Amino acid sequence: MDKKGIDILREPRINKSTAFTTEEKEELGLRGLLPYAVTSQQLQKQRVIDNIRIKDTDLQKYIFLSQLQERNERLFYSTIMDHLPELMPIIYTPTVGEACQKFSHIYRIAKGFYISPDDRGSIADILENWPVKDVRVIVVTDGSRILGLGDLGSNGMGIPIGKLSLYTAGAGIDPSYCMPVMLDLGTDNEALRTDPIYLGYPHVRLKGEAYNSMVDEFVQAVQQKFPKALIQFEDFTTDNAYGLLACYQKQVLCFNDDIQGTASIAAAGIFTAVQATNSLLEDQKIMFYGAGSASTGIADLIIKAFLEKGFSEADALSKIWMVDSRGLIVKGREGLSDIKGRFAQHHHHVSFIDAIRSVQPTILIGASGNGGSFTREVVETMSSFNEHPVIFALSNPTSKAECVAEDAYTWSKGKVIFASGSPFEPVTYNGKTFVPGQGNNVYIFPGIGLAALAVEAAYLPDSVFLVAAKVVAAEVEQTDLDNGTIYPKLSLLREISFKIAVAVAHHLYELKLARLDRPENLETHIRNMMYDPAY
């Protein structure tokens, strides 16, 4: 260790604070800088969690944890890993949404990397300023569509920071490999632009060529400076999300979590729900409420699953029904984008509720950002022709959920198989307690990222997301299903990520998309890569 004394305590990666031993204090010039007692990491974690639990609000907990990350990285990750179900809603959705809304107001310390239009022509140069040369995972957003909260401009930086914490906590990706990036190309949120405390580029967003060329400069600069890095595109508006994915998916190592990660976790939920209803995927009719990047991404992956079952593309498409704010998406509707048009059905125009009555879907998936839209009538109608209607209310944060867990169980008289995007507390109905599963992308992206790193993938085809979905579905136990949960326990996340990484890595070798020579033992190679925050 080349640092000494106070510099060690100010370096979060090496700081152990009160856990430095008496010998270390002597050797490292720390005598006098720390209290007498030497505490174990275990005891430190107890102190951290006790401190968190006495905070009044989730935002205060978020700030506390964020400061811990800046002070003592290993203690931060070790605490998160020990208390993942409790702390994930703090470091990620829903609290991260509130943190982003207030980001400029709660800003304390430089974290992550900001690129603005002023950096045009010099992005590769400024990437040199990042303190680490071997970056392996970049989460980048332009802040244009943060969770379900809309355009938060540069305040969206909380999302890449939070996501990367989950890469480390969830799959053991070394935090030094991780780089959160804000492509701050303006904001169309006028309230932000006129807020004197707003920290971002206070102009309207770049559009069209001016926008695309900045993103391209960034992507190419990453290839030049960090050629092994996986780029995760996060929370871009649907058009840009699809446009960027189509442009880069097979050119560079990248994926879009809103499209592909969501698709994968929802597909995992569908596979388990089908199992829980003792039916077959082939027998399902799936209706999506909301036809944005989440829904169309899920639909595309499920179509792949149907194709694997021997369906033709047309037969697979006939299983998918999409509803947007104008009602059922039907052939001949004016102004349909290509993305939505692909899912248009031969049917007359109907409203959402009439579409349910007419189509009689077995599975209803909400990804609309339209809170409360699965009304009593919707849930009762779904329950009238399904013994166990499958209803996913995926919109985040909680206030945007299409319905809350309690209503879903109550209105369906306990028949529903329910999952949500944001966490819900268990619900007791008629003496039975249901534990709603959270269809959280965190089950997917850390494991995919670990696989990409482990094999130095050239690029990620869509099929890796189907591989990951199957691994997650296979991890659900009968006891989970008995409680009404269709996702595995969050406490198993690290092990699930490892299994995903192994399965996806094998798949990438089969497809010849790995740039690293195949290690003798892939499992050991992956296990050895996993960061351990113990001192």
Ligand code: NAD
């Ligand atoms: P998006 O903006 O791309 O799409 C939203 C879609 O909903 C659009 O097609 C819009 O037309 C439609 N819509 C809006 N209001 C509607 C209404 N009143 N009736 C019907 N349709 C309506 O957003 P997205 O990326 O698809 O995300 C949608 C929601 O899904 C967000 O709330 C997001 O938080 C959530 N989401 C959840 C997960 C998860 O749980 N794992 C993952 C990704 C996204």
